[in-house]
Amino acid sequence: MIKRLILTVIITLTMCWNISAQGKKTALLLIDIQDFYFPGGRSELVEPEKAASNSALLLERFRNKDLVVVHVRHNSEPGGKINDIVRPLPDEKIISKSDVNSFKGTGLQEFLQSAGIDTLVICGMQTQMCVEAAVRAASDLGYKCILVHDACATKDLKFGDRVIKSEDVHYATLSTLRSYAIVESTEEFLNKK
Secondary structure: OOHHHHHHHHHHHHHHHHHHHHOOOEEEOOOOOEEHHHHOOOEEEHHHHHHHHHHHHHHHHHHHHHOEEEEEEEOOOOOOOHHHHHHOOOOOEEEEOOOOOOOOOHHHHHHHHHHHOOOEEEEEEEEHHHHHHHHHHHHHOOOOEEEEEEEEEOOEEOOHHHHHHHHHHHHHHHHOOOOOOEEHHHHHHHHOO
């Protein structure tokens, strides 16, 4: 009986240490959740509030666990401010970029390496542009990626005389990104962590 109790305590402590160690290596990457994508902005998306609200739930979890949070913002005005729904705290890292890829021409890779990050939880705007570029680049750099699909948003696209609905753009992109990331909902992510 005592042996079993000691073994249970050792296993429990080991599991807690592993969870803690794993958590310290995970960062949340919030991409381009900026005012110009919201109603009245110059590049409105479909349901950006829903995606931002789910992103805020992820952000709350990471803050509560004192994990690394990185806000990425595109250098574009007007409306380039990070939306208040996910307003950065003073001690949270903000990366500004001029390209679609969050890693290109920024210090993102160096920051993640210095923090010992090996896993990225990714969300943001637009699904088929900056989010997709970040997932692919992060995967190519060796990061384990978790893409939270309902914390992302996009808009209708036009090619010639054809209009591709935002939902189709979103899901087609998610389908291809399954080769680079675990793709799950906010609820699925929050329930397992």
